[in-house]
Amino acid sequence: MGRGAPIGQAGGELTEERRASPHSASQQTSGRTEEMPRVRLTRGRVWGSIAFVVSAVAFLYFVLPKLVGLRDTWNRLQHGNAWWLALGALLEVLSFIGYVVLFRGVFVGSTHRIGWRASYEITMAGLAATRLFASAGAGGVALTAWALRRSGMAPRTVACRMVAFMALLYSVFMSCLVVGGIGLYTGVLPGPSPFAITIVPAIFGAAVIALFLAVSLLPSDFDRLVRRWEPRGRAGRLARQAASIPAATAAGVRTAIRLVRDREGSLLGAPAWWGFDIAVLWACFHAFGGAPPVAVIVMCYFVGMLGNVLPLPGGIGGVDGAMIGAFSAFGIAPSLAIVSVLAYRAFAFWLPTVPGAIAYLQLRRTVQRWRTERDPGYTL
Secondary structure, three states: OOOOOOOOOOHHHHHHHHOOOOOHHHHHHHHHHOOOOOOOOOHHHHHHHHHHHHHHHHHHHHHHHHHOOOOOHHHHHHOOOHHHHHHHHHHHHHHHHHHHHHHHHHHOOOOOOOOHHHHHHHHHHHHHHHHHOOOOOHHHHHHHHHHHHHOOOOHHHHHHHHHHHHHHHHHHHHHHHHHHHHHHHHOOOOOOOOHHHHHHHHHHHHHHHHHHHHHOOOOOOHHHHHHHHOOOOHHHHHHHHHHHHHHHHHHHHHHHHHHHHOOOHHHHHHHHHHHHHHHHHHHHHHHOOOOOOHHHHHHHHHHHHHHHHOOOHHHOOHHHHHHHHHHHHOOOOHHHHHHHHHHHHHHHHHOOHHHHHHHHHHHHHHHHHHHHHHOOOOOO
């Protein structure tokens, strides 16, 4: 950790948190009865989820390979180089460690209650929720925010730090789209340079970065300024709600920028999270015949990850298809791309699922302990 002030004590954020609405105290009080986020499981929803996962996996591993002439996918998967695949599993674990380190750097600066074990439980349970719930990642965000609030963190602080966390994490994503796309297209980085998979993603990444930097320039009392000039009635309420979103986003982005300026060492968790995960894909290519240039792997990886915006559990189907399509656009043999991406997705999707489910149960006990420390008469 750097020597800068912990989040929540650094300059503008503390001021912005003190400007929380007068309902903040009541929100914290009512939070005592707040229960762990759960998915309401009906028989139809269970069978629908099972049917989707089974059909998606069947298409990816049986139908798609036959469409491109790779008829024996399972046989080829089973004959991959075991050492490269074992390296892939290790790299995926290192990626998770990077995620935990970043989480602690952003959220635990002034919250001593959340130790390393609780940090692991929150992040792994959140990752499992992201993989399993068809909510484009919202399930993991909701679970993480809930655990942070139950640790005693104020809702406004949770919102600010959550935006900062996502800004730091996805700044690496967008920066790689820009650098990789321009580098490949101009020939600075080795590899093919199709315009649609280099410059178009680079423009998208640059636009997102510019948007968030512009939002960070909003005044810290933006929501108050809107309330001062808002009309009365329903229009006023809508204006107030609309203003709260950019105001919270601006506070979070400014917090992220402040952390970067303070040279917080834990921020290396962001490139570690992405870098080691990309290295898993690189290892899977080596396991099945050889890897394309690193810049091509990085670009196809991030283009494929855009499939996570689809409301599918863990992006299953969307990420796989986008990633395979990107490699095909770069001239990589479809058979090699399919088997390598499917092997990578087996690590990325399934490896955190079982420990994440266990972490979810452990997190329930941790939260119960936190509640008992506050209210000895409380029982879950």
